[in-house]
Amino acid sequence: MVATDSLSLIFSALSDPTRRSILGRLAHGELSVTELAGPYEMSLPAITKHLKVLEKAKLITRGKEAQWRPCQLEAKSLKKADDWISTYRSHWEESFDRLDEYLKTIQKDENQPGEKSGKSKKRK
Amino acid sequence: MVATDSLSLIFSALSDPTRRSILGRLAHGELSVTELAGPYEMSLPAITKHLKVLEKAKLITRGKEAQWRPCQLEAKSLKKADDWISTYRSHWEESFDRLDEYLKTIQKDENQPGEKSGKSKKRK
DNA sequence: ATATTATTCAAAGCTAGAGGTAAATACTCA
DNA sequence: TGAGTATTTACCTCTAGCTTTGAATAATAT
Numbered sequence: 160m161v162a163t164d165s166l167s168l169i170f171s172a173l174s175d176p177t178r179r180s181i182l183g184r185l186a187h188g189e190l191s192v193t194e195l196a197g198p199y200e201m202s203l204p205a206i207t208k209h210l211k212v213l214e215k216a217k218l219i220t221r222g223k224e225a226q227w228r229p230c231q232l233e234a235k236s237l238k239k240a241d242d243w244i245s246t247y248r249s250h251w252e253e254s255f256d257r258l259d260e261y262l263k264t265i266q267k268d269e270n271q272p273g274e275k276s277g278k279s280k281k282r283k
Numbered sequence: 284m285v286a287t288d289s290l291s292l293i294f295s296a297l298s299d300p301t302r303r304s305i306l307g308r309l310a311h312g313e314l315s316v317t318e319l320a321g322p323y324e325m326s327l328p329a330i331t332k333h334l335k336v337l338e339k340a341k342l343i344t345r346g347k348e349a350q351w352r353p354c355q356l357e358a359k360s361l362k363k364a365d366d367w368i369s370t371y372r373s374h375w376e377e378s379f380d381r382l383d384e385y386l387k388t389i390q391k392d393e394n395q396p397g398e399k400s401g402k403s404k405k406r407k
Numbered sequence: 408a409t410a411t412t413a414t415t416c417a418a419a420g421c422t423a424g425a426g427g428t429a430a431a432t433a434c435t436c437a
Numbered sequence: 438t439g440a441g442t443a444t445t446t447a448c449c450t451c452t453a454g455c456t457t458t459g460a461a462t463a464a465t466a467t
Contacts, residue, residue, distance in 0.1 A: 162300050171298035226413045226464040234375035244365045250358035350434040350443045
């Protein structure tokens, strides 16, 4: 990754299934690295690195308790991602409307068939 | 990227600022590659590659109109990302509650000071 | 002090990402 | 057909990402 802005870090962190799964498990409460690593067929150092990525994206915070460095979900960063995506919410709601419109259009076209699909907008 | 599941493709596509910006501009309507490339200090082939990434993630669809391959936003995939994130929505709402609790806790501790921060949960 | 448990660091391998330039392809119009 | 415009392919470079193994560090318990 070249970009280091917070949104890019967040989306990049979320682009790995293991990391998403880790977040999912942290949603039920704090876990240590070893506990976290349990289900995955992956070395501990690999998990450590995934945690680093999540930490850099501020999707988790880490504590210190004896020899454990427990991980905790930090949902505020997920909210950041959600805020970005939510600006498009109207678009996917709209697309149902477009589907409706489309369906109405076919019905109409069944009576008066004509152009195949040509919308020939002119471009300079 | 190793993962090829749709969520990973989507989040990975969103992890680049240029690609997010492209989606933002497509939100206002269909655009050709050259129109899209305009604002960025980047070669056309670079833009083509970004579009490929967006297309693979099904965040855009492409048309064919004379020598143009216009791009269109496909919001359904954004909804997929939104659905994943939304399972955590309760967590960031909750975190305000936790802040409240925390603030109450300090107020109490100002009267009877004691342990620095020790929550010493036992772990086997 | 030593053994045990938990976690991280270092080095290396390999694949993919992001960008560039130059050339090829696709379509339109005269 | 040939010129012009739009887009993609091929190829190259460089950096970053994911994973491994083996060794190092940190804290606890004996």
